[in-house]
Amino acid sequence: MMKQEELKKGDHNVNTTTTEPMTTEMKKDSAYVVNNLNLWYGEDQALIDVNLDIKKNEVTAIIGPSGCGKSTFIKTLNRMVELVPTVRTNGEILYHGRNIFDRGYKVEDLRTSVGMVFQQPNPFPKSVYDNVAYGPRTHGIKNKKVLDEIVERSLRGAAIWDEVKDRLHENAYGLSGGQQQRLCIARTLAIEPDVILMDEPTSALDPISTLKVEELVQELKEKYSIIIVTHNMQQAARVSDKTAFFLNGEVVEFDVTDKIFSNPSDKRTEDYISGRFG
Amino acid sequence: MALPNSEFKNDKNLIDRETVSKRIKMRLQMNEVFKYVFMAGLVFALVVLSTLIYDIVTKGAGWVDLDFLRNFPSRRAERAGLYPALIGTLWLMGLIIPIVFVLGVGAAIYLEEYAPKNRLTSFIEVNISNLAGVPSIVFGLLGLTLFVRAMALGNSVIAGALTLALMSLPIVIVAAQESLRSVKQELRHASLGLGASKWQTTFNVVLPSALPGIITGIILSVSRAIGETAPLIMVGAATFISTTPSGIFSDFTALPIQIYNWTGRPQAEFQNLAAAGIIVLMTVLIAMNSVAIYIRNKYSNRN
Numbered sequence: 018m019m020k021q022e023e024l025k026k027g028d029h030n031v032n033t034t035t036t037e038p039m040t041t042e043m044k045k046d047s048a049y050v051v052n053n054l055n056l057w058y059g060e061d062q063a064l065i066d067v068n069l070d071i072k073k074n075e076v077t078a079i080i081g082p083s084g085c086g087k088s089t090f091i092k093t094l095n096r097m098v099e100l101v102p103t104v105r106t107n108g109e110i111l112y113h114g115r116n117i118f119d120r121g122y123k124v125e126d127l128r129t130s131v132g133m134v135f136q137q138p139n140p141f142p143k144s145v146y147d148n149v150a151y152g153p154r155t156h157g158i159k160n161k162k163v164l165d166e167i168v169e170r171s172l173r174g175a176a177i178w179d180e181v182k183d184r185l186h187e188n189a190y191g192l193s194g195g196q197q198q199r200l201c202i203a204r205t206l207a208i209e210p211d212v213i214l215m216d217e218p219t220s221a222l223d224p225i226s227t228l229k230v231e232e233l234v235q236e237l238k239e240k241y242s243i244i245i246v247t248h249n250m251q252q253a254a255r256v257s258d259k260t261a262f263f264l265n266g267e268v269v270e271f272d273v274t275d276k277i278f279s280n281p282s283d284k285r286t287e288d289y290i291s292g293r294f295g
Numbered sequence: 296m297a298l299p300n301s302e303f304k305n306d307k308n309l310i311d312r313e314t315v316s317k318r319i320k321m322r323l324q325m326n327e328v329f330k331y332v333f334m335a336g337l338v339f340a341l342v343v344l345s346t347l348i349y350d351i352v353t354k355g356a357g358w359v360d361l362d363f364l365r366n367f368p369s370r371r372a373e374r375a376g377l378y379p380a381l382i383g384t385l386w387l388m389g390l391i392i393p394i395v396f397v398l399g400v401g402a403a404i405y406l407e408e409y410a411p412k413n414r415l416t417s418f419i420e421v422n423i424s425n426l427a428g429v430p431s432i433v434f435g436l437l438g439l440t441l442f443v444r445a446m447a448l449g450n451s452v453i454a455g456a457l458t459l460a461l462m463s464l465p466i467v468i469v470a471a472q473e474s475l476r477s478v479k480q481e482l483r484h485a486s487l488g489l490g491a492s493k494w495q496t497t498f499n500v501v502l503p504s505a506l507p508g509i510i511t512g513i514i515l516s517v518s519r520a521i522g523e524t525a526p527l528i529m530v531g532a533a534t535f536i537s538t539t540p541s542g543i544f545s546d547f548t549a550l551p552i553q554i555y556n557w558t559g560r561p562q563a564e565f566q567n568l569a570a571a572g573i574i575v576l577m578t579v580l581i582a583m584n585s586v587a588i589y590i591r592n593k594y595s596n597r598n
Contacts, residue, residue, distance in 0.1 A: 097488060102412065129490035139481035141500055151499070152489040201485070208489055 047111075048073045048212050048242035049094060054108035056089060056266075058101060063089045065266045067108070071259075073211075076238050078257030078274065079246045082289065086266040087246045091214050094244065095131045096124045112212075129156060132205030134215040138197035140189035140204070145172075145181050148189050148200055152208035167207050175203035176233050195226025202233065213237065215245040219252065231256050250290055254278050262286045355570025363571060367537055368553065372564030377572055380553035382539040383452065383532070384521060384579060387549055390456035391463065391517055398460070399467030400502075400509055406468075407475040408497050420472075427465035434462040435529025443530050450531035453543040458526050463516035470512020474505040507591045514587040518580050524551040550576040 049071040056064035063086045071077050079087040092098035094110065096117060109116040117127055140148050149168045158164060168185070172178040177199040181192070189200055198218060205213055215234070219227040234243055234256045247253050253260050254274060261271040262283075270277060270286045281287045366376025402423075410416045438458025448454040478501050486496040533548045534556045540547045550572060557569035 095488065097484065100484070100487070125490045125492055127490075128488060133484075133488040135481060135484060135488070137481055139479070139485045141482060141485065142504060151486070152491075155486075155489060155491040155495050155499070204485075204489065 046073050047071065048075075049244075050111040052109045052111070054090075054093065054110060055106065056086075056093060056098070057103075057105045058089075059103040063266050064093070064106075067266075067268050069261060069268060069271055071242065071244060073242045074238055074240075075258040076234055076243045076245060076256050078253035078260045079244065079263060080248075080250060080253050080260060080289075081263035083248075085263040087263045088216055090263065091216050091244060091246045094212075094214055095128050095133055097133065099124070129208055130210050131212045131214060132208055132210035134198070134201050134205055134213065134218045136217045137221050138194055138201050140192070140197050140200050142188065142190060144186045145189050145192070145200060146185040149203050149207045152204060156208065167209075171203040171207040172200075174206045174237070175199045176229065176236070177203060193226070195222050195229060198222060198226065198230060199233065202230070202237075206237075210241065212242045212244065215243065217246050217248055220248060227252075250278075262289060264289070351570045351573050354567045355572070355574050358567050358571035359574055363568075364575070368535055368556075372562060372568055375557075375565075375568055377550065377553050377575060379536050379539050380548050380550045380572070381575060381579070383547040383549040384551075384576070386452045386540050386543075386547060387456050387459060388517065388521060388579075388583060390453065390543065391460045391520055392513065394456065394460040395463045395467045395513060395517065399464050399513070400471050402464070402468050403471030403475055403509075404497060404502075407472050408493065408501070423465050423468050425465075427469065430525075431462055431523050432525040432529065434458055435526030437461065438526055438530045448544070450533065450546055451544045452540045452547040454530050455527050455532055455547060455549070456543075458530050459520040459523060462523065462526060463513075463520045466516035466519075467509075467512050470515070471505070471509045474508025474512070475501060477508065478504045503594065507595045510587050510591045510594075514584050518584065521549075521580060521583075522551055522576065524555050527552055528555075550579070 047070050049069070051067055051069040051071070054064055054067040055062065067090060079091060081087045089098055093106065094112075094117075098104055098106075106118065109118060111117075112127065112131070115122065141151060143151070146168055149171050150164045153164060153167050158167070169178065172181060177196060180196060181200070184191070189197060192200060198221070202213075202218075219230050222230065231252060234245065237243060238258075245253075245257065257274045259271065260274040260277040262269045262277065262281075262285075264285055270281060270283045272282070277286060278290055281290065362374075363376045364381060365378050366374060367378055368380075369375040406416065406420060435458060438454060438461065442448045442454040442457050443450060446454075448457075482500050482504065483496055486500045487493070491499070527549055532552050533546050534552060536546060536548045538546070554569050554572040554576065557565045557572060560566075
């Protein structure tokens with residue numbers, strides 16, 4: 018349940034307890050507006066009436082116990098979830114004011130401006146350079162000079178340039194796990210997205226690499242809107258501005274991170290963040 | 296299901312260390328026995344193979360020389376050569392490999408990457424595997440009906456190549472499917488997540504990773520096809536010919552046909568010629584496989 022005064026301030030206008038759809042007009046400062054999103058895997062409903070307003074240039078953390086639908090949710094935002102053949106959805110997700118489920122909306126188009134970083138680092142079995150240049154090349158950029166610049170800028174953006182600048186043409190599989198994950202972030206930056214989705218990006222990394230990725234997330238939010246699914250509540254508290262707590266496919270609470278962790282409105286949120294379950 | 300708690304109150308170990316230690320000797324002996332059983336399997340295959348090779352080399356090696364490679368077949372053994380058969384086989388290889396690559400990999404990509412996973416698809420997949428077990432003579436009959444007669448290609452190189460390609464396709468498709476399936480799903484997701492289309496993902500990410508496995512499948516099946524005699528006899532490869540193919544519609548003969556022809560003759564010299572022919576055929580196959588292995592390793596190293 019939202020606090021009344023915060024609704025007035027317009028910090029966020031998501032009410033998780035009503036199902037009343039929001040207007041289709043998109044607020045200028047919203048990266049995504051999710052209205053009454055429901056999702057089923059075959060007969061099992063994985064997301065129930067999700068309503069969220071995700072702001073631009075903020076880090077939004079999605080937390081919740083295993084199987085609560087947080088990964089499903091983030092994969093819905095770039096429609097990767099549809100790779101599972103039995104998936105059905107209804108409701109709408111507005112991105113730049115357009116419903117991404119619209120018939121004419123091409124997923125390829127959506128994914129050129131919404132980048133994704135996965136749980137396991139998944140570089141291509143190609144050189145560091147070719148990994149980063151993959152996205153732009155896919156979108157038809159052939160000019161060597163432009164590609165060179167994109168590659169350098171992206172690698173710098175992902176804070177890995179200094180580590181790989183002398184081995185740009187070596188296979189990316191030779192990098193450490195943490196470096197591979199930052200390479201994957203660089204690969205995502207190379208398509209010049211405006212939203213970056215991160216699905217538990219540090220779950221396969223050691224603490225030092227995790228720290229580097231977290232610092233990176235902080236830097237990246239200047240330019241990008243970041244939505245990060247995490248299992249690690251300390252991580253959510255450290256990196257995010259807003260936090261959404263998912264439970265059994267529903268958004269229990271969505272609020273400013275500090276508030277979620279210091280003074281949650283819902284008993285279930287409190288139980289979860291204080292480690293009573295999950 | 297909870298067991299009654301009383302059962303677990305006894306703290307005594309249920310595994311007796313001493314008995315286990317006694318059993319170790321027996322287990323290690325079995326270990327040794329099986330090692331030798333498997334080794335025997337390999338040794339058996341090697342012995343048979345090396346006997347065969349020894350036999351062929353002792354009979355035929357003396358007959359393999361430049362004239363043998365350059366001459367046309369002749370009734371006089373000392374002047375006989377297998378030039379048209381060698382050229383015919385090279386023609387066949389040159390045609391079969393691209394045909395099976397395009398059709399086989401294409402079919403595999405469709406089945407793995409595009410086709411919906413339903414009963415029809417799995418029915419088709421099972422039947423492709425079954426086709427791999429169909430005798431080659433049946434493919435020969437199919438080639439005779441379809442390519443030689445219905446499509447009026449006659450007893451041409453292309454008719455022979457298409458027939459052998461059809462015969463190789465099932466193995467190529469199954470091998471290509473296997474290697475496409477073994478490409479990690481995460482790589483597809485990475486590419487799709489960057490806005491690449493399915494085709495871009497398949498061509499730029501999936502196919503390069505799957506290529507080593509696909510090439511292995513092609514090596515195996517094309518090697519088999521090149522050694523086949525029966526289907527070529529059915530489509531009417533010439534047993535005696537005085538020209539080499541000048542195009543895909545020319546008459547042709549092939550090494551297995553020539554070898555088969557020589558083994559059928561009563562004179563001992565021709566038996567030796569057949570052995571010499573086998574040496575040439577094996578050399579051609581080894582050369583082809585080396586090239587394929589080279590390409591495969593080049594791609595594997597990048598992974």
